[in-house]
Amino acid sequence: MELDPLLLSRIQFAFVVSFHAIFPVFTIGLAAYIAYLEGRLYRTGDKIYEQISLFWTKIFAVVFGMGVVSGLVMSFQFGTNWSNFSYATANFLGPVLSYEVITAFFLEAAFLGVLLFGRGKVPQGAHLFAALMVSLGTFLSSFWILVANSWMQTPAGFELQEGVFRITDWAAAIFNPSFVPRFFHMGLASLLTAGFVVAGVSAWYLARGRAREMNRKALSMAMWMLLFAAPAQLLMGDYHGLNTFEHQPTKVAAMEGHWETKQGAPLLLFAIPDSENETNHFEVGIPHLASLILTHEWNGTVHGVTEAPKAERPPVGITFWAFRIMVGLGTLMILFALWGLWTRMRGNLDRDRTFLRGLSWFIPAPFVAVVAGWFTTETGRAPWLVYGEMTQAQGLTPSLTGGMALTTLIGYIAVYAVVFTAGVYYVTRIVRAGPDAEEHVEEPQHAKRPLSASDTPFDNDALGAKN
């Protein structure tokens, strides 16, 4: 079998970026939560906020560190596998990605240390300020990344000269047509991810009766936030979908599994798309609903995949199912938020064991939803790398062979397997040790680095070995 460097590079990029994305999507939301906790602490002086913040700051530090490590690969990946794309788009993506690095570094250098190690050593107001700046920094970081991605989806503000994109209008390029919905959709996704993790972990402790007072508070706060954020995401997703419908109709057609352009198109709940024969098998749908959602008209026209020439169609199956996984999980999130409201009104938010168990089992769900969402938007714009301007095949490194791409694909999977296993194992240990774990007294000259924020040992012998 001939190894296809294009397919292998796509798989490699999808693997690396999916793996990387789960860390920042969590830390962005968690940083906002920590900033909010610090704000409450500052205003009320209630120590319970400090307790919650202390615990989650430790988790934040580890996950942030893993995000930095996995992100290192990202900044070289464009050049190794997509050198033609890098060269053509460098005038825009170079500065934009550099600004992301600058933002992230500035945040780490100036404020992360104060947030992690400054408690009690700097004035409380300064500590709160550091927490706010870390939160702002993580959002700014995602701002630049989403600018880069949105520009590739809906390029603007440029002219092509000899195959190279030159920026003629920076504002138009940065605030390109799909940026605003994408940014807010992703921002809400971060809040939902952090919210469900905090809720799930707090529920896990409550189900075991550990640190009840603190976890009751944390769960309650998370559930209030989710009650607003989960339905808000539904509206934001709709807004984002309409934006895509306007700028990338073929993507929406693939998401909806529509092959032919139709008036009064149905919303498909289930189908097995068949790209070969341009049809679906086992289709189950609600009549007219897709037209209603996308055009807000009963008989509105919805484009089909076949409007695009065969060479310009995305893989419909992946796009269709990834979209359904995301929407399905999003719906479950709303139901969980409502279930929380119902148990709260009955006064047993922290005691309903089915609810608490369910929440802790739900922890992976927001991560899956985020990755599925990215699969939808990234697969759905195939074969374009820069929509309508440059295809994936054109962007590929010309000298890349299938063997090289396969070697590094296997290599990155191996490297990340080790990093991920170690990281998840360690986060699990911190959680098991719990917020009730004994704290060592910090030395004044403690190294200011993310993972040193936690004192939990990596394995059982570690404390013994120290003595």
Added chain:
Amino acid sequence: MFDLTVIWAVIVAFGIFMYVLLDGFDLGVGILFPFAPGETSRDYMMNSVAPVWDGNETWLVLGGTGLLGAFPLVYSVYLPALYLGVFLMLAGLIFRGVAFEFRFKAGRSKGLWNRAFFLGSAVAAFAQGAVVGAYIQGFETAGLTYAGGALDWLTPFTVLTGVGLVLGYALLGATWLILKTEGETQAWAYRLAPRLLAGVVAVFVAVSLVTPLIDPRAFERWFEISWLWLLPLGAGLAILKLWQSLRKGYEGQPFLATMAIFVFTYAGLLMSKWPYVVPPDHTIWDAASSPNAQLFLILGVLFVIPVIIAYSAWTYWVFRGKVSLEEGYH
């Protein structure tokens, strides 16, 4: 009129050099790890770089995206050409970073993290040295894309430069340990440094002899511009200074002298290539991004570089003096 592209060349050259110097000594400490006299020594060694290593690596990420922004041709030729080397370097740096974090918290699994720390450091250092060799060799391009094979970068010459940089980083690491440690560890570093220096000088001479054969243009340049010879002269003086200070048992001077060797060597390397940045065909102006992109980015970079320097300086100041096990890093 000032030329933005030249300013960018200076910024990127500076950034890469900061990376080489700073990550150099902490990679060097990793390379020396298995040869340390004992586990306590290893604790000291790791504590001596723990507070600063990840700040050091920031320069690499900044350099990578800075190249994409200011000299995209360098980015889009070097990375495909060095494809497997880049992978090895990244894998090495990642393993090393993870080992760093978890060794402190490990008991039973400490041996495993020790090995990961050594291997990651050595592989990353070797790959970076091979990049230097590949830069001297030049890259086969067709127009603006890399046209060579997957392993063109791996030649006896680049293996030599790879080994050279491993030795050079080890020397930086050893002199750093002389500065930062006492007792057993320091005595060991004193014994090791002259041997490493001998190795570095041997590679240095070999590379200098082979380079004219590989790159005749550089050879001619050295006879056109006579003041260039001041650079190897400076390197030679720094080598002598290092030798002396090691014999006299000074603590700070060996590290400074080793840094001076790196400064002169790096400057000599750049001067023999200037202004070619993707040798043999493309200069910095061929490789540059459009002026408005360079301008847009320079605003942020000129703001953040002083911040990074100030922050790094502050970190080094806080952790100045001899490293200890108690009040350092757990």
